[in-house]
Amino acid sequence: MKRQTAPLAMFLMAVAVMPAISAALAQTDPLPSWNDGPAKKAIIGFVQSTTDKSNPKFVPPEARIATFDQDGTTWVEQPMYTQVMYCLERVPVLAKEKPELKEVEPFKTVLSGNREAMAKLSKKDLEKILAATLTGMTVDEFNAEVKKWLETAKDPRWKRPYTELVYQPMLEVMKLFRVNGYKTYFVTGGGQDFVRVYSEQVYGIPPEQVVGTAGGTKYGYDRSGKPMLTKEPKLLLNDDKAGKPEGIHLMIGRRPYAAFGNSIGDKQMLEYTQAGDGGRLMMLVHHDDGKREYAYGPKSKVGTFTDALMAEAKQKGWVVISMKNDWKRIFAFEQ
């Protein structure tokens, strides 16, 4: 570099690092939707200690991995998982294409619209509905269908798109982690292909950082000879409970330093995270706010949080987040 270019170079440097400075200034409180308390303190303490080179808990940038469950941890999962709502609402569309389904169970019950009867559908019935609505089409067709549905479908309680029922405090945590060099991943029991459709836009998590329940695809060619991938009814990864650490190994290949969940489906992911060396952060969102969101725990079929899980959390030093006490606001649309 020649000496006379220095002033220009200095100017360019100043411009180049301005975003970084702005970000630093904006970070006076990186978690404005959190009340002061042990949960907020644990998050900030973890990020500070693992990014401070002089701290024994320092984590090198390339190893900074944080994993988040989705349903019930970063968005609403009651009264039913959003993806299941998608599958149920796809059935009438499917029945138009294949009228023979109208007389076949469990599709007949779903088409009746009888919610009481639908609530009684067995696990096997539900699997039939999932297989019919999540497989058989090309990957591109599926993406387009989900995208279109998300644009118009609304949650029955808030009358808003499902993608607005995202927990603002958790978005702040994800952002704080990313600003500090962490790669944020979803590790969800939900369908990997389903979550990938909106994860980047809604959460800032790119498709390649979504680990979820995954089925196989089949490579082939359409009539014009163009390559395509078709979604097959073949389960490769059931990304729930023990499947979560297994999925993390398959898709990431590194142990997370921080893991967030909200139910018995996340227990093994938190155990696996904690089993690593150095500083680790394990947190569970507890739904104890029936007024602003929902209050549920051991008895809920969706997002079960048993007493045994609470006991394990206390014994192992996992931090339980009280939605009621720790979150100043829950959704971005709240005043």
Place this chain on the structure above:
Amino acid sequence: MKRQTAPLAMFLMAVAVMPAISAALAQTDPLPSWNDGPAKKAIIGFVQSTTDKSNPKFVPPEARIATFDQDGTTWVEQPMYTQVMYCLERVPVLAKEKPELKEVEPFKTVLSGNREAMAKLSKKDLEKILAATLTGMTVDEFNAEVKKWLETAKDPRWKRPYTELVYQPMLEVMKLFRVNGYKTYFVTGGGQDFVRVYSEQVYGIPPEQVVGTAGGTKYGYDRSGKPMLTKEPKLLLNDDKAGKPEGIHLMIGRRPYAAFGNSIGDKQMLEYTQAGDGGRLMMLVHHDDGKREYAYGPKSKVGTFTDALMAEAKQKGWVVISMKNDWKRIFAFEQ
């Protein structure tokens, strides 16, 4: 920021951006190990056009994905895949732990050291050897075993560690892509867990960007109650041929913009890459340099490059890299 801190801030800025400036200066020729020719021109042209906002082929940074086959594309695969060498050399270690194997085929043949007999082993025999040496242990044990082997094992021709038999021109391509915002992925028929052990150190590709043939793991606890993952003899992804686009969808969820291979195992990955919109780059390394490396093609069992693949490449505009003509040097250790 207070005004009087400006000089210090400017100094810090200067320090912060120096690496970027050095990198830019060093980039006069980003591919110094390549001879001028159509292959080098195609790579540089692709990177320039897809990172130039005013070009119709511009690719937004988050979508910049480039995939590389490993064996034969970024390192030597003859006379036998490195991972197979690992498995064969593990057999004596295994036989020490389980002496009963000494009398059982195909282990007996491997232990005999009779290379002629070993070359005649069937695919089924080989699968038995792979299952015995690649599964049954914990993920941590496997990583430690591979790491230890790589430190001492040597290629029979060059008498060097396998991790030095890496193609310098391809390292330069990977670096050029990364400097331009591309995420570089391995998409290899080799074992995902095997390649992850050294991919970051040798190629700058982190474990989470290695897509390979993958088996299942099983979550459990050791005697002290510590969580562990055990490698199971259950194939989840055969990441070869049609399995490559399937693996790309499973692990990345985005279509690559550039793909590099060297054999019929890469055909579908290149087709799938080309089937996307906009500018795409498909390249095949052709082993035509028997003097500096190896010359092989249609008749080789390892890294088969058929006449049909060559015809498809020509017809579809895939660029064939001649090791003999396009590469100035092959290995970093050459003068």
